[in-house]
Amino acid sequence: MSTDRTLIRGARPLGGDAADVLLRGGVIAEVRAGLDAEGATVVDADGLVLLPGLVDLHTHLREPGREDAETVETGTRAAALGGFTAVHAMANTDPVADTAGVVEQVWRLGQSAGHCDVRPVGAVTIGLAGQQLAELGAMADSAAAVRVFSDDGRCVSDAVLMRRALEYVKAFDGVVAQHAQEPRLTEGAQMNEGELSGRLGLRGWPAVAEEAIIARDCLLTAHVGSRLHVCHVSTAGSVEIIRWAKSKGWNVTAEVTPHHLLLTDDLAATYDPLYKVNPPLRTHADVEAVRAGLADGTIDVVATDHAPHPHEDKDCEWAAAAFGMLGLETALSVVQHTMVDAGLLTWADVADRMSRTPARIGRVSEHGRPIAAGEPANLVLYDPSASRVVEPGESASLSRNNPYTGLELPGRVVHTFLRGTPTVHEGKPA
């Protein structure tokens, strides 16, 4: 199939009125109804929603180091199947992405895989050890042009170190993405602290451990005039604190994961580690609060925290299991189910929360753009009327720790285009 010229026929840009969209030379050439095919490859998109390619601020691709769980190639293929055209690869690999060399390696692996753009996240501290700043400037200046820095998986809990990191990244317009988890309050913690953790005898993970760090970091970022991004907000209290920080005009952004939009802590009663995740699944009230926060813009973006783990790390008792769940291939469906179908977000809002704003936070200039002539042809066509029962074996990921296993979710990614080239065609890798 020719990839030079593609005519998308009858799609609904941002869920609006149907139009034809011509892609040529990797960019959008024209958008209007009744375009002539003129020899272009025609994609029949009747009834499909057209969105800018999704951008994930929080993906664990596991390479280098845990290629048994995921590789850049498999993870980005899963990303494309989920409608993503750019992902931010978290730094907690082995070796840690704390040098220009490692971030460039990950960036090049992404380029050669070609399923979506890979923007490496740089570690804030050497080895994620929380002791000494990594060479943030070298990573920013590298070919990978890192702008997002995070010790994700660990919290930069030292207040001085966090302050310095926030200050330092101002030199290259970076942002510190904090995994907000007060370590002393969460030693050995296994699940949300509440009545259920007490009954199940699983060490509780109090909401305050997240909220205290977020509050502190908001104050720090205001004090030094920097940019803070809060990873995977999971509690109602966190939403309130961020809402307050934003009301002050502080430069704070936040993300919520699809699983925190849908799943609740009562799943821990199964003791099935499929539901073990960091931060933990919270209560129904927390789910309501993060949905409301995402709807009103307090929470800026949806980020997957796609966290693949090999089977044996989940096929064991809860305490021995790894934290984390897959998310790339189900994110858009979960957002449709929890937000769009619930009347909380329009498709234009989804484009904002899953493409435009994450691209802006990550300073990814070629993504999250309007669907208009002259813009890069990073696009996804999505069928909201489809539905499916989630079958973990069907994933492109190397891992199977899918918490939606057996659930019926709406929607299906039909086509994904990266700079005009299909990466997904009819729901299959192109």
Added chain:
Amino acid sequence: MKRHLLSAADLSRDDAELVLRTAEELRSLADRPIKKLPALRGRTVVNLFFEDSTRTRISFEAAAKRLSADVINFAAKGSSLSKGESLKDTALTLEAMGADAIVVRHAASGAPHRLATAGWTGSSVINAGDGTHEHPTQALLDAFTMWRHLGALDGRRVAIVGDVLHSRVARSNALLLRTLGAEVTLVAPPTLLPVGVDGWNVETSYDVDSVLPKADVVMMLRVQGERMNASYFPTVREYSRRYGLDARRMAQLQDHTIVMHPGPMVRGMEITADVADSSRSVIVEQVTNGVAVRMAVLYLLLGGSEPAGTTERDAA
């Protein structure tokens, strides 16, 4: 009865009373010349202990043997953290050996639940203590001991005093005693009561002296001195002074009130030696009752083909 015993909540009131009645029937056996029953002949019971607990293992072993079951003791190395021997691999091995019941003790809360539900084995699973979650046969033997001393437990007041937060015994007892109609008061410093305990359908108190005079049963829980290192209380001395059961506090009890302890005791910490050895103490009897109750559980879960009380000679 359900096929597994993972939590005291698995037992309905009828189930629990059936266990107690069966245990009573079996206990009388201890006084007979022939101590063995054929009820579980040809069945295999595995004691799978990932955590050392000689007393619980011996109790289950004696119970299974008195029912003529074949017993395999399997002491697995490795805690949940060291990832030594995997629970799954062990389960698959036992499945291959044809275990009818697996009695499991594990440091990880929920490990017996996983064993029963993950599809690794078709055996009945009996929780012999999992992490800080539950220890249902301990609760059954405690209830049995109370029942023998006090009769029906409806409206009886049971005070459970000590490290409730880390106690699987407290969790199972709270559930089972409520099922049997008793009133339960958990007594501990606020640091050692779980978050959300308000939802347990029990009373709580920080003041042991206000609870003791009304109690029919006082159950003291083991408190590890090391907890003070994590600031659960300031010092062992302060803990003992505020929550320990000594002769002075024992004097506040009603005449019929019994004192229990699931063992092993830390004498001088939660209980003084004179209280533990006093006539109110039923601590030694708890051990005897443990065997009878575990016999009843094994018998009922494995659906022994003979009536429980049938002896070798009767059956022949």
